[in-house]
Structure formats: C-alpha cells, structure tokens
Amino acid sequence: MFSSLIYRNAKRSRKENLIYFATLVTAIASFYIILSLGRQDVILFLREFESDSIDKLLALMPIVYLFALFLLFFLILFANQYQLNRRSKEFGLYLMLGMRKERLVLQLLAEGLITSILALIGGILIGGFLAKIISLTVSKLIGQGIIGHQISLSMGAIFSTITGFLFIQLVALAILGGKLFNQEVHQLLHEQMDKRQDMGHFKGNLLNVLVGSILLGVAYWIVLYRFMEFGGLLLFVALALGSLGTIFFMRGFGKLLGLMAYLSEGKSTKGLYIFTLRQFQENLANKSTSVAVTSILITLSIILIANGASTIIGFERGLSRHSSIYDFTVKGSSQKVEEFLTSEKMVPYVEDLNLLKIGRMKHQGEGLEDGMPLSLVDWSKLREEIIMALPSNYKDQILSGEMQGYSISSENPEALNLFGVLEVDITKPYLIPESSYNGLLEAIGEKPLNLDLDEITLYFNPDLMPMDNLDSMPVLDSILEKATKEGKSLISINDQAIYIRPSAPMRGLVADRSVEIYLAFIVSDHMFEQLLNTETYDSYWNFRIPQKIQENRGLMKPMMEARDVLKSSGFQFESYLQNFGRKLFYVVAGSYTILYMGFLFLIIACTVLVLQFLTQVKQTRQRYLTLSMLGAKRHQMKKSMHKQVLWTFLLPMSLACVSGGVGIRAMISFVIISIENQALLYPIAFTFACIVALIVTIYGMAVARSADHEIDKLRWKPNID
Numbered sequence: 001m002f003s004s005l006i007y008r009n010a011k012r013s014r015k016e017n018l019i020y021f022a023t024l025v026t027a028i029a030s031f032y033i034i035l036s037l038g039r040q041d042v043i044l045f046l047r048e049f050e051s052d053s054i055d056k057l058l059a060l061m062p063i064v065y066l067f068a069l070f071l072l073f074f075l076i077l078f079a080n081q082y083q084l085n086r087r088s089k090e091f092g093l094y095l096m097l098g099m100r101k102e103r104l105v106l107q108l109l110a111e112g113l114i115t116s117i118l119a120l121i122g123g124i125l126i127g128g129f130l131a132k133i134i135s136l137t138v139s140k141l142i143g144q145g146i147i148g149h150q151i152s153l154s155m156g157a158i159f160s161t162i163t164g165f166l167f168i169q170l171v172a173l174a175i176l177g178g179k180l181f182n183q184e185v186h187q188l189l190h191e192q193m194d195k196r197q198d199m200g201h202f203k204g205n206l207l208n209v210l211v212g213s214i215l216l217g218v219a220y221w222i223v224l225y226r227f228m229e230f231g232g233l234l235l236f237v238a239l240a241l242g243s244l245g246t247i248f249f250m251r252g253f254g255k256l257l258g259l260m261a262y263l264s265e266g267k268s269t270k271g272l273y274i275f276t277l278r279q280f281q282e283n284l285a286n287k288s289t290s291v292a293v294t295s296i297l298i299t300l301s302i303i304l305i306a307n308g309a310s311t312i313i314g315f316e317r318g319l320s321r322h323s324s325i326y327d328f329t330v331k332g333s334s335q336k337v338e339e340f341l342t343s344e345k346m347v348p349y350v351e352d353l354n355l356l357k358i359g360r361m362k363h364q365g366e367g368l369e370d371g372m373p374l375s376l377v378d379w380s381k382l383r384e385e386i387i388m389a390l391p392s393n394y395k396d397q398i399l400s401g402e403m404q405g406y407s408i409s410s411e412n413p414e415a416l417n418l419f420g421v422l423e424v425d426i427t428k429p430y431l432i433p434e435s436s437y438n439g440l441l442e443a444i445g446e447k448p449l450n451l452d453l454d455e456i457t458l459y460f461n462p463d464l465m466p467m468d469n470l471d472s473m474p475v476l477d478s479i480l481e482k483a484t485k486e487g488k489s490l491i492s493i494n495d496q497a498i499y500i501r502p503s504a505p506m507r508g509l510v511a512d513r514s515v516e517i518y519l520a521f522i523v524s525d526h527m528f529e530q531l532l533n534t535e536t537y538d539s540y541w542n543f544r545i546p547q548k549i550q551e552n553r554g555l556m557k558p559m560m561e562a563r564d565v566l567k568s569s570g571f572q573f574e575s576y577l578q579n580f581g582r583k584l585f586y587v588v589a590g591s592y593t594i595l596y597m598g599f600l601f602l603i604i605a606c607t608v609l610v611l612q613f614l615t616q617v618k619q620t621r622q623r624y625l626t627l628s629m630l631g632a633k634r635h636q637m638k639k640s641m642h643k644q645v646l647w648t649f650l651l652p653m654s655l656a657c658v659s660g661g662v663g664i665r666a667m668i669s670f671v672i673i674s675i676e677n678q679a680l681l682y683p684i685a686f687t688f689a690c691i692v693a694l695i696v697t698i699y700g701m702a703v704a705r706s707a708d709h710e711i712d713k714l715r716w717k718p719n720i721d
Contacts, residue, residue, distance in 0.1 A: 028123025208252025215245030302660030
C-alpha cells in the first residue's frame with residue numbers, strides 16, 4: 001500500500017513537473033559527457049601528440065563537474081521547494097489521516113529517489129548516445145581515417161555521475177524534509193501567499209532604474225574600451241558592476257510597472273490587460289533579484305556559447321594546411337637519413353624528397369662596444385624605404401625613437417610588421433641555399449629562382465608572419481620593383497652590393513616546428529657556402545605522402561603508417577600529425593568546456609524562470625477562480641497567462657541580449673573571439689541569438705502549456721468556456 005502510494009505520487013509528480021524532470025535528464029547527460037571526455041575518440045587520438053595538455057584539460061573536468069553540481073544543487077532545492085508548496089495540502093491530509101511525520105519524510109525521500117533513478121537512467125543513456133555522436137561528428141569533420149572509432153562506455157563517468165547527482169538530490173530532500181517535519185498540520189492545510197511587498201515610491205523606483213542603467217553603462221564602457229587593462233582585472237570590476245546594475249534595474253523596473261498599469265487604466269479596458277500587467281508586476285517586483293540573476297546567467301550563456309561556437313566555426317580554417325606543404329621532416333645525418341628514406345619500406349610513402357640546409361650568417365668578429373658580433377649586412381637604404389612606406393603615426397614614432405619594441409600582429413599594417421621583423425633579424429639572418437628552396441617550389445609546382453651571385457630573396461615564415469597572400473608582399477614588392485627600375489641596391493653584404501628579388505611564394509620550411517624563424521635570406525649555393533656560420537648549420541629531410549596514395553586512401557592513414565615505420569628507424573622526426581593534433585586540441589579545449597558551461601547556465605536560468613512563474617500561478621490560483629466568477633472566459637485567462645509567460649521570459653532575455661552583445665563585441669575587438677571574415681560577424685551573432693532564443697522559446701512554450709493545464713482545472717462555473 002505504502003509503496004504503491006510512493007510510486008503513484010512519483011509518477012504524478014513527474015507528469016506535473018515534466019520541465020523540471022527533463023532538465024534533470026539533460027543535466028545528467030551533460031555530466032556524463034563531460035566526465036567521459038577522456039574516453040572519447042578525439043581525446044584518445046590527441047593523447048599521442050599533446051599528452052601533457054590533454055592531461056591538464058582532463059584534470060579540469062572534475063572541477064567543472066563539481067561547479068555544475070553546485071549550481072544544480074540550488075536548482076534542485078528551489079524546484080523541490082516548489083513541489084512541496086504545491087503539495088502542502090496533500091501532506092496535511094496525510095498527517096490528519098494518521099501518517100507519522102517520520103513516515104511522511106521517508107515517503108518524500110523515496111519519491112525523490114525514484115525520480116532520481118529514472119532521471120539517471122535516461123540521462124546516462126542519452127549522454128552515452130550524445131558522446132558517441134559527438135565523437136563520430138568530430139571524426140567526420142576532420143576526415144575519414146584520422147580518428148579510429150571504438151564503442152565504449154566510461155564506467156568511471158557513470159559512477160561519478162550517479163554518486164554526485166544522488167548526493168545533491170538527497171541533501172536537498174533532507175533539508176526540505178527537515179523543514180516539512182517542523183511544520184504543523186494547520187500550516188500545511190492553509191497555504192500562504194507570499195507577503196505583499198512594498199512597491200516603494202515612484203522617485204525611489206526611478207532612482208533604482210537610473211542607478212542600474214548607470215552601473216550597466218560603466219560596465220559596458222569598461223568592457224568595450226578597457227578590457228585588458230591591469231592584466232584583465234578590470235574585467236572582474238565590469239562583471240561586478242554589470243551584475244549590480246542588472247539587479248538595481250530589475251528592482252526599479254518591476255515596481256515602476258505599476259505606473260504603466262495606472263496610466264493604462266483609462267485607456268485599455270479590453271480583455272484582462274490591467275490584470276495581466278498587475279500579475280507581471282507582482283511577480284517581477286517580488287522576485288526581482290532572482291529575475292536579475294537569470295538575466296546574468298543568460299548573459300554569460302550568450303557570451304560562452306558565442307566563444308565556443310566561434311572556435312568550432314573556425315575549425316576548418318584552424319585545421320587547414322595553409323602554408324604547410326610537407327607531411328614529414330626528419331633530422332639526422334644526411335647520408336643515413338637519405339638511405340633510409342629511399343629504402344624499400346619507405347619508398348611507397350615518400351614523394352618530393354628535399355634536403356633543407358639552414359644556418360646563420362657568419363659575422364665580422366668582436367667589433368661593438370657591448371661585445372656583440374659585427375654584422376656583415378648593411379640595410380640602411382632598405383630601412384629608409386620601409387620607414388617611408390609606414391603610416392605617418394608609426395613613421396613619426398620610429399624616427400623620434402619613441403618606438404623601441406615591435407610586435408608582429410595581423411592588426412598591424414604590413415609595412416610595420418615588415419619593419420619589425422627586419423629590424424630585429426636582418427643583421428643576423430638565417431641563410432637557405434637556393435637549391436633547398438627550389439625543391440620546395442618544385443613540390444608546389446612553381447618555377448625555380450635561378451639567382452645570380454649578387455642576388456638574394458627574402459624569406460618570411462608565413463606561420464609566424466601575418467600575410468594576406470602567401471605569394472607576394474605588396475609593400476616590399478613595390479619598394480623592390482622601384483629599386484630594380486632605378487638600378488639601385490638596397491642592401492650590401494660584406495661591402496658587396498646585393499640586389500633583392502621580389503617576393504617568391506612563401507611556404508612552411510618543415511612539417512611542424514623544427515625550424516621556427518621569422519626571416520631568412522635565400523641565397524645562391526655558392527654564397528651559402530661562403531657566408532655560412534658552420535657552427536649553426538642544420539639539415540632536415542622533408543617529404544610528402546604521394547598524391548596517388550592520398551587520392552586512393554586519404555591522407556591520414558598513410559601518414560600514420562609512415563609514422564610507425566619512421567619510429568622504428570630511431571631518427572628524430574616530426575610530422576604534420578603533430579601540427580594537426582595541436583590545432584585540434586585548441587579546438588576541443590576551446591569549445592567543449594565553454595559550450596558546456598554556456599548551455600548549463602542557459603538551462604538553469606530558464607528552469608528558474610519556469611519554476612518561479614509556476615509558483616506564482618499556484619499562489620494566485622484563487623484570483624483566476626474569482627475572474628471566472630466575474631465572467632472571464634477560459635480563453636481570456638489563457639491569453640492573459642500566455643502574455644505573462646512572454647513578458648516573464650522577454651524582460652531578462654532582452655537585457656541579457658544587450659549585455660551579451662556588448663560582451664561579444666568586446667571579445668571580437670580584443671581577438672578573444674576570432675572571426676576572420678568580418679562580413680560574417682552579424683550573421684554569426686544572429687545565429688547565436690537564434691540558438692539561445694530557440695531554447696528559451698521551448699521553455700516558454702512548455703510553461704505556457706503547464707499554465708493552461710492549471711486554468712483547465714477551474715470548474716467553478718458551468719459556462720467558464
């Protein structure tokens with residue numbers, strides 16, 4: 001008898017609070033996904049290349065999980081409080097019929113346990129399914145054969161999800177059960193509405209709105225114009241001011257709604273407009289702080305979703321080859337490496353084999369006061385030409401000596417980046433022989449350089465130097481073309497006039513990070529031997545996977561096979577897989593956790609709004625009974641309820657969209673969110689807004705249906721329809 005009562009009550013509770021139950025299932029699914037991250041195929045793949053970074057990322061997951069549990073605990077506490085208030089008469093009747101309080105609390109815990117177990121089953125099944133979908137989707141996006149897929153279930157994630165969720169559920173129920181235990185029968189039988197709060201005076205409410213608006217304005221100004229000052233500490237100041245501003249604004253605005261209702265009394269008599277406005281005013285004024293908190297959560301959600309989604313949107317760009325052409329780079333004794341790479345077991349994987357020779361230019365000796373070697377390079381004429389090509393504000397800073405340091409950035413003009421690199425590196429440049437770079441050009445189908453003995457070409461690393469076009473540098477080319485027409489030499493090496501060829505196509509010298517340089521001189525082989533500092537000499541063998549194999553089997557599988565063969569050789573090598581894995585890690589780390597927290601904040605905010613609204617409906621149900629007695633029709637009351645739902649969600653959502661938009665704009669300005677194509681800025685922002693609006697709409701429609709169900713229960717008048 002007792003067990004069947006528990007089962008029936010638990011079933012009815014789930015049916016009446018379907019939104020809350022669905023939120024629990026969603027939260028549990030998200031817990032499993034985040035805790036099972038280490039078992040996902042993409043993470044297993046990345047462990048081979050970025051094991052330290054992956055370990056650090058996975059070490060953060062329990063912290064993220066505990067923080068999410070902390071937030072969910074308060075949601076569960078709030079939701080169960082709503083359910084207890086809703087069933088207070090029922091509990092009072094149980095006590096009047098002879099049930100002991102201990103047994104009533106036990107019944108409450110048992111009902112919660114049944115709901116929790118069902119939510120866990122549904123959440124873990126959905127979470128496991130979604131985790132596999134995510135793995136397969138990432139594998140599909142990256143390409144066939146890159147990440148091997150295996151079906152697995154993380155028992156550790158299941159155990160942690162179950163124990164964590166049951167713990168917070170039981171703690172919440174124990175707290176509420178203790179509160180229920182201390183209540184008397186008459187308190188349970190006679191439901192109490194919230195105490196009527198003082199709506200304040202017009203001037204005080206207006207002051208709250210003004211103070212809130214000013215605080216929000218200051219927060220927006222800090223975020224937009226002082227985002228990174230003091231090491232980013234001002235960001236926390238802006239967050240605090242924005243939160244306080246939101247609370248003040250909501251508190252004042254909610255109470256000022258009474259003025260709107262007063263002004264509308266003589267004008268709007270159609271339907272239940274004034275009643276609807278008064279209901280909304282009471283709900284907002286009495287719960288202004290919680291409404292403000294939901295607005296803050298939605299703001300954070302919008303910003304986090306935008307940040308995570310921008311990482312995914314840049315997925316293809318981030319993983320593209322861009323300037324990299326080689327698949328493998330092997331370092332070692334030239335003859336031994338060449339013999340191995342041309343051996344029978346490696347030949348099927350080798351195409352465009354090329355020896356890269358590189359080293360620094362030698363110097364004249366100890367000739368400077370500070371003991372630094374004296375450079376053979378005199379580039380004063382080229383320096384003057386580049387300074388003349390700079391925008392006037394930068395030109396003045398350099399000529400006056402005000403600018404001492406140089407940063408290379410895509411935000412800088414091309415001439416400034418060019419000047420910065422040359423100023424730092426040209427007096428001690430790296431040298432690359434023409435034959436080595438011609439091998440690279442041949443691999444991409446370009447013509448060889450054919451340099452004369454008094455000619456060089458400047459090489460800039462496209463992985464480190466921002467370039468709009470890998471095949472040319474307009475500012476430098478215009479300077480060099482002008483010098484060629486005039487027959488001028490812009491630099492000299494060891495007092496010999498040297499002519500600079502216009503830009504050659506720029507590509508990565510190696511597969512990944514073996515050679516990280518900004519600048520090099522591409523010189524004739526004879527000049528290379530003459531000017532090379534032999535102590536700095538290095539050689540690397542580069543090759544690519546043959547095109548025919550790529551067409552038949554894709555790129556990654558042959559690369560992994562070639563990597564396994566190279567491992568057996570004992571040579572030091574790197575592959576594009578390392579480059580790829582590192583970029584993929586940035587995508588995973590920059591999207592998984594951020595999107596997870598963004599959607600968690602959004603779901604919690606929406607659920608709080610739902611429960612708060614349904615609590616008000618429960619507490620003010622008598623008013624709808626009175627309306628029905630005064631002649632109001634069911635459809636009129638439903639329409640009034642729908643408007644209240646719309647306004648309840650629209651107000652915090654509107655303010656959150658403004659604050660979120662400011663946050664996104666600031667993050668784009670300070671390159672925290674990177675959107676390469678600015679034309680996509682507004683479509684992407686609109687897409688983010690639509691995603692958030694869709695989720696809020698789903699919750700709004702669900703709460704409207706629940707409210708309609710409450711209206712349908714009204715049976716006091718036979719002609720209520």
